[in-house]
Amino acid sequence: MIHSFLMIGQSNMAGRGFLNDVPPIYNERIKMLRNGLFQFMEEPINYDRSIAGVGLAASFAAAWCKKNKQNEIGLIPCAEGGSSLDDWSVDDALFANAIAQTKLAQRISTLDGIIWHQGEAESHSGKYRDYQDKFFIIIERLRQVLNVPEIPLIIGGLGDYLGDGIMGGYFNEYTQVNEELKRFAHSHNNCYYVTAEGLTCNPDGIHLNAVSQRIFGLRYYEAYDQKCHILAPVKNENKAIEIDSDRPHTKTEKAQMINVLFFGGKISFKEYQQKMSQIGD
Amino acid sequence: MIHSFLMIGQSNMAGRGFLNDVPPIYNERIKMLRNGLFQFMEEPINYDRSIAGVGLAASFAAAWCKKNKQNEIGLIPCAEGGSSLDDWSVDDALFANAIAQTKLAQRISTLDGIIWHQGEAESHSGKYRDYQDKFFIIIERLRQVLNVPEIPLIIGGLGDYLGDGIMGGYFNEYTQVNEELKRFAHSHNNCYYVTAEGLTCNPDGIHLNAVSQRIFGLRYYEAYDQKCHILAPVKNENKAIEIDSDRPHTKTEKAQMINVLFFGGKISFKEYQQKMSQIGD
Numbered sequence: 001m002i003h004s005f006l007m008i009g010q011s012n013m014a015g016r017g018f019l020n021d022v023p024p025i026y027n028e029r030i031k032m033l034r035n036g037l038f039q040f041m042e043e044p045i046n047y048d049r050s051i052a053g054v055g056l057a058a059s060f061a062a063a064w065c066k067k068n069k070q071n072e073i074g075l076i077p078c079a080e081g082g083s084s085l086d087d088w089s090v091d092d093a094l095f096a097n098a099i100a101q102t103k104l105a106q107r108i109s110t111l112d113g114i115i116w117h118q119g120e121a122e123s124h125s126g127k128y129r130d131y132q133d134k135f136f137i138i139i140e141r142l143r144q145v146l147n148v149p150e151i152p153l154i155i156g157g158l159g160d161y162l163g164d165g166i167m168g169g170y171f172n173e174y175t176q177v178n179e180e181l182k183r184f185a186h187s188h189n190n191c192y193y194v195t196a197e198g199l200t201c202n203p204d205g206i207h208l209n210a211v212s213q214r215i216f217g218l219r220y221y222e223a224y225d226q227k228c229h230i231l232a233p234v235k236n237e238n239k240a241i242e243i244d245s246d247r248p249h250t251k252t253e254k255a256q257m258i259n260v261l262f263f264g265g266k267i268s269f270k271e272y273q274q275k276m277s278q279i280g281d
Numbered sequence: 282m283i284h285s286f287l288m289i290g291q292s293n294m295a296g297r298g299f300l301n302d303v304p305p306i307y308n309e310r311i312k313m314l315r316n317g318l319f320q321f322m323e324e325p326i327n328y329d330r331s332i333a334g335v336g337l338a339a340s341f342a343a344a345w346c347k348k349n350k351q352n353e354i355g356l357i358p359c360a361e362g363g364s365s366l367d368d369w370s371v372d373d374a375l376f377a378n379a380i381a382q383t384k385l386a387q388r389i390s391t392l393d394g395i396i397w398h399q400g401e402a403e404s405h406s407g408k409y410r411d412y413q414d415k416f417f418i419i420i421e422r423l424r425q426v427l428n429v430p431e432i433p434l435i436i437g438g439l440g441d442y443l444g445d446g447i448m449g450g451y452f453n454e455y456t457q458v459n460e461e462l463k464r465f466a467h468s469h470n471n472c473y474y475v476t477a478e479g480l481t482c483n484p485d486g487i488h489l490n491a492v493s494q495r496i497f498g499l500r501y502y503e504a505y506d507q508k509c510h511i512l513a514p515v516k517n518e519n520k521a522i523e524i525d526s527d528r529p530h531t532k533t534e535k536a537q538m539i540n541v542l543f544f545g546g547k548i549s550f551k552e553y554q555q556k557m558s559q560i561g562d
Contacts, residue, residue: 018546034329035361036374047328048315051545080316093317093385100381104374166550204544263485264332265299269447 002031002038002109003064004074006102007046007057008088009118012159013079014046015055016202017210022054025244026253030061031074036104038074040256046077054210055079056156059217060115060224062244067225074109076101084121085134090141099145111148113224114139117156119177120206128176132184154223155181156194156216165205185229192223194230214240254279283312283319283390284345285355287383288327288338289369290399293440294360295327296336297483298491303335306525307534311342312355317385319355321537327358335491336360337437340498341396341505343525348506357386365402366415371422380426392429394505395420398437400458401487409457413465435504436462437475437497446486466510473504475511495521535560 007013024043031038032045041061044052061073078098080087088094102111122128143149157178162171178196185193199212208216215237223230249257255276262272288294305324312319313326322342325333342354359379361368369375383392403409424430438459443452459477466474480493489497496518504511530538536557543553 016544035359036378037361039330042331049320050323050541053545078316080318093388097317097381097385100378100385104378104381107374202544202546203550207544260332263297263483263488264334265483269484 002072002074003068003112004033004076004102004105004109005057005060005113005115006076006098006111007055007079007115008094008098009079009116010083010120011048011079011081011206012120012208013055013057013115013117014048014077014081015044015053015057015213016051016207017054017213018202019043019053019210021210022214022241023245025058025062026249026257027062027065027244028250028252028256029065029072030058031072033074033076033101033105036101036107038072038105038108041075042260045075046079048079048081054213056117056208056213056217056220057115059214059240059243060221061217063218063221063225066243074105076105078102079117082121083118085118085131085138087121088118088138090138095138095142098142102146106146111146111151113152113154114142115154115220119158119181120162120171120174123158123162123171123174123177126173128173128180131177131180135184136188150190152224152227153191154194154220155185155191156220157181157196159196159199159201159208159212161199161201161205165201167205182229192227192229194219194223195232198233211241214243218243251279283353283355284349284393285314285357285383285386285390286338286341286394286396287357287379287386287392288336288360288396289375289379290360290397291364291401292329292360292362292487293401293489293494294336294338294396294398295329295358295362296325296334296338296494297332297488298335298494299483300324300334300491302491303495303522304526306339306343307530307538308343308346308525309531309533309537310346310353311339312353314355314357314382314386317382317388319353319386319389322356323541326356327360329360329362335494337398337489337494337498337501338396340495340521340524341502342498344499344502344506346525355386355390357382359383360398363402364399365408366399366412366419368402369399369419371419376419376423379423383427387427392427392432394433394435395423396435396501400439400462401443401452401455404439404443404452404455404458407454409454409461412458412461416465417469431471433505433508434469434472435475435501436466436472437501438462438477440477440480440482440489440493442480442482442486446482448486463510473508473510475500475504476513479514492522495524499524532560
């Protein structure tokens with residue numbers, strides 16, 4: 001049985017880390033939803049835009065696999081760049097899409113958690129004041145419609161770089177949003193807050209970079225696994241980019257990597273044959 | 282109002298043409314569905330796999346824009362690599378996903394057509410014999426559930442390269458599949474067949490290359506626009522890769538291209554500012 005997790009929120013949940021900045025994760029026990037089916041996971045998982053890249057879900061899933069040696073994990077990507085809480089209103093497009101995708105996933109998996117990262121869109125003009133009320137309505141309805149009333153919900157804070165970035169002025173209330181997220185997590189059952197303390201960003205000053213996304217994924221998993229808030233960096237998180245590098249790849253994983261090279265036009269048929277023949281050795 | 286088209290079938294509808302082989306199409310009147318919303322179209326449109334690339338939908342849409350000067354076109358990507366007709370069975374995952382996505386699109390657009398390319402999976406072991414029966418059930422139910430009983434359905438043939446490619450043996454009944462597709466189109470209302478005559482493939486011998494996908498998209502549009510079968514190459518199709526190159530880009534399109542470069546980490550903030558300031562000139 002596949003254990004699935006719904007990914008919702010805005011761009012930092014979708015992922016904008018640069019793919020070339022971290023080793024790729026190829027793990028045949030990590031799947032992602034495509035057209036209602038679970039496929040071999042490759043980043044970008046959440047292809048909301050052409051600039052989609054590394055998000056926190058891949059290392060979250062790799063950490064899950066380290067703890068769960070037998071089963072598979074399935075990621076359900078429904079995050080949308082630039083989306084506000086209002087954009088996530090019950091029964092509007094993003095909400096309805098997340099429900100539709102998750103229901104397809106529930107046919108072939110058990111939904112084990114919801115991971116959320118959002119709030120940049122509420123980091124100005126006093127919008128943080130309504131955060132908890134709006135968020136509560138969305139989450140309660142989501143749990144109800146998906147029939148998972150007590151499912152764990154992991155919510156992460158916004159990066160401290162927002163205060164300084166080139167768009168710093170726009171996000172000048174991000175600390176207030178973080179306080180609201182923290183309060184929400186502390187006052188609702190089965191909800192855990194994850195700090196973004198120390199995480200860094202792309203040159204755009206908005207999006208978590210690939211290395212920080214790998215770290216953030218570990219923190220999200222720690223919150224999920226330990227059922228507790230993560231209010232400070234976690235042990236060994238500086239090795240996050242190596243999360244899946246300390247085991248040999250399986251034959252299936254090796255074949256997947258070679259297939260991507262060949263069908264993507266990066267190697268010739270002769271090289272493809274050579275590489276494939278070496279897998280069996 | 283956005284005029285939308287549902288993209289279904291297997292990998293050659295999803296698109297595996299190499300992105301670098303053709304000029305990109307940036308046209309603000311072409312949208313693609315993401316999370317239930319229409320966004321600025323950029324290839325790959327149908328991200329079913331990490332090797333997704335250029336498909337026929339982009340030049341189909343560009344041709345549509347040449348004829349329709351005012352409105353917008355929205356593409357609904359639901360094609361799945363490697364899928365057989367059985368995989369598309371009514372109410373199974375692919376079918377259910379296509380319904381869910383199209384219903385979201387119908388909230389904000391008028392569904393004007395269905396474009397289908399599929400059949401490699403039925404090109405062996407006598408499977409072509411059941412093609413028409415199976416396909417009819419899928420299409421009829423799709424039209425019924427989406428409440429578009431007479432919507433045009435454009436179906437394309439399989440490439441003649443299949444007989445020779447490195448997987449040639451596997452697809453040894455592709456001509457029979459093409460005959461079934463043609464017969465289906467000739468015997469059903471509002472269904473038009475498009476030949477793949479003369480189209481060529483990637484080195485894998487399976488997937489249409491980017492240039493051929495651009496041509497195929499023109500042929501599909503010709504079938505849609507003229508409401509007729511396209512049984513031979515169409516006029517000027519050799520200029521297909523320039524389909525959207527003969528008009529100046531709008532400010533919105535220029536800004537989109539610059540944003541992708543900057544947020545994708547390809548140019549510095551200084552270059553970003555420079556390029557953005559030049560748009561206004």
